[in-house]
Amino acid sequence: MSNLVAHARRELRLVGEDRDVIDGLCRVVQAFADMGHSGASAHYAALYLDKLLRYQPLSELTDNPGEWIDRHADGTTPTPLWQSARNPEAFSTDGGKTYTLLSEQQAAGDMATTPIHHSKALPRMTEPSEESS
Template sequence: MSEQKEKEQRLYALLDELAGDSKYVDHVKREVPDTDEPMQNMMRAHLVRMGQLFAIEGHSGFSAGYAVSALEKLLRFEPLGPLTGEPDEWVELDYGGEMKAQNKRCSHVFMRADGTAYDIEARIFREPNGACFTGKGSSVDITFPYTPTREYVDVPADRD
């Protein structure tokens, strides 16, 4: 067994020991049962470990809601506060001689060579069945400070 795997196994054993009985873990296990599918069981184990760590941290009430909301944004590479547009927020990209920059704090915000910025996911199109997509018309020019938002546009069922 590799050193990395040994460390992971020790960590998982420690999580088992420290979490003890947890309503979070019990809930995860109820909602994500064991199956014959290896991928599903791997995801279940991952979610149980996340529930264990959440329980160890002692979250409940306000702190649980705050932590879940913040973590969801962070894991989606979304900012917790407004983008400033300052130079340290950008990484330069070269698309075949066309210089652009991508925001480090929010991956769907870009800056053109002329300094204007846009959000490629500001407008999300929604099919009648609930499926959502981005495409032509999703980009919206923005100004700073900017808090990323999404406008959902319902697409008619009879469109071509």
């Protein structure tokens, strides 16, 4: 057992975690330890894992239509609303050009004070003009 796994097992016991949970989490910690990270790479890997395990994106959301799910088209909402496929708490009313985050909404859904984020604009492919012969 690695020192990291021993540490995880001890800490989880101290907070009274269930044995099955301890065993499961220690298997994950062991897999992480088996990757052989140095101190610096372990730090970055842990940051990535934290975001990935919370369904958060690792880079900016973009206005790529493939990143946005049209919830109005699928009958989920009565008005136009898109949800990010990469960050489930991001919602847009303009197809992904701008969005708000559920975690930033103010009390009682006061949209006037909810921050609006701008998606990274992706270059658009333009159709080549047809030349007359």
